[in-house]
Amino acid sequence: AQSVTQPDIHITVSEGASLELRCNYSYGATPYLFWYVQSPGQGLQLLLKYFSGDTLVQGIKGFEAEFKRSQSSFNLRKPSVHWSDAAEYFCAVGAVSGGYNKLIFGAGTRLAVHP
Amino acid sequence: EAGVTQFPSHSVIEKGQTVTLRCDPISGHDNLYWYRRVMGKEIKFLLHFVKESKQDESGMPNNRFLAERTGGTYSTLKVQPAELEDSGVYFCASSQADTPKQYFGPGTRLTVT
Numbered sequence: 001a002q003s004v005t006q007p008d009i010h011i012t013v014s015e016g017a018s019l020e021l022r023c024n025y026s027y028g029a030t031p032y033l034f035w036y037v038q039s040p041g042q043g044l045q046l047l048l049k050y051f052s053g054d055t056l057v058q059g060i061k062g063f064e065a066e067f068k069r070s071q072s073s074f075n076l077r078k079p080s081v082h083w084s085d086a087a088e089y090f091c092a093v094g095a096v097s098g099g100y101n102k103l104i105f106g107a108g109t110r111l112a113v114h115p
Numbered sequence: 116e117a118g119v120t121q122f123p124s125h126s127v128i129e130k131g132q133t134v135t136l137r138c139d140p141i142s143g144h145d146n147l148y149w150y151r152r153v154m155g156k157e158i159k160f161l162l163h164f165v166k167e168s169k170q171d172e173s174g175m176p177n178n179r180f181l182a183e184r185t186g187g188t189y190s191t192l193k194v195q196p197a198e199l200e201d202s203g204v205y206f207c208a209s210s211q212a213d214t215p216k217q218y219f220g221p222g223t224r225l226t227v228t
Binding site: 004032036042043044045046049051090092094101102103104105106107108 | 174
C-alpha cells in the first residue's frame with residue numbers, strides 16, 4: 001500500500017542552525033513527491049516538488065530536498081533556519097487515481113525555532 | 116490570480132446537526148479535491164472531482180458525507196448528521212488538468228460538540 005512516513009513528530013532547533021526533516025515513502029512506481037508547509041492560521045503552501053530529473057530540488061524560502069530512490073526518501077533541508085520557519089511540515093506522494101493524482105500525506109513534523 | 120477559497124473558516128455545531136462546507140477552486144482548474152485532517156493525524160484524501168464528475172470518492176468515510184460540484188465550478192461538502200468524530204480541518208485543493216501540482220485552500224475547521 002502507498003504510504004508516507006515522517007518519523008519526527010516534533011523538532012526543535014535554534015535560529016541559524018541547519019535543519020533536516022525526514023520523509024520516507026512507499027510507492028510502487030516513480031512517485032511525484034511534495035513538501036508542504038502550514039504556518040499557524042494559514043493553509044497548506046507548497047514548498048517544493050519532485051517529478052523527474054535532477055534529484056536535488058530547490059524550493060521557496062531557501063528549502064531544498066533530495067530524492068533518493070534507493071532509500072525511498074525525500075528529506076527536506078535548510079542550511080540556516082529563521083524564526084519564521086516555525087510551522088508544521090508535510091511530506092506527500094502523488095498517487096495516480098484514474099489518470100490523475102490524489103496526495104497521500106505523512107503525519108507531519110512540527111518545527112519549533114528557539115531564538 | 117485568486118487562490119483556492121473555503122467558507123466558513125470555522126464552524127461549531129452540535130452532534131446531529133448539518134453543516135455545509137464550500138470550496139471555490141482557482142478559476143479554470145478542472146480538478147478539485149477534498150481532504151480532511153482529524154485530531155492531529157495525517158491529512159487524508161476524501162474525494163476528487165474532474166469538472167462536475169466524481170472521479171474518485173474512495174476516501175469518503177460514510178454516507179453521512181455528500182459532496183457536489185454542480186456546473187464544475189465551486190464544490191460543497193455536506194455532513195448530515197454530524198458526529199463527534201467528524202471534527203477536524205477540511206481542506207480543499209484544485210489543480211489544472213493533467214498535473215499533480217495541487218493548490219490548497221486555508222481549510223475549514225469543523226468542531227462537533
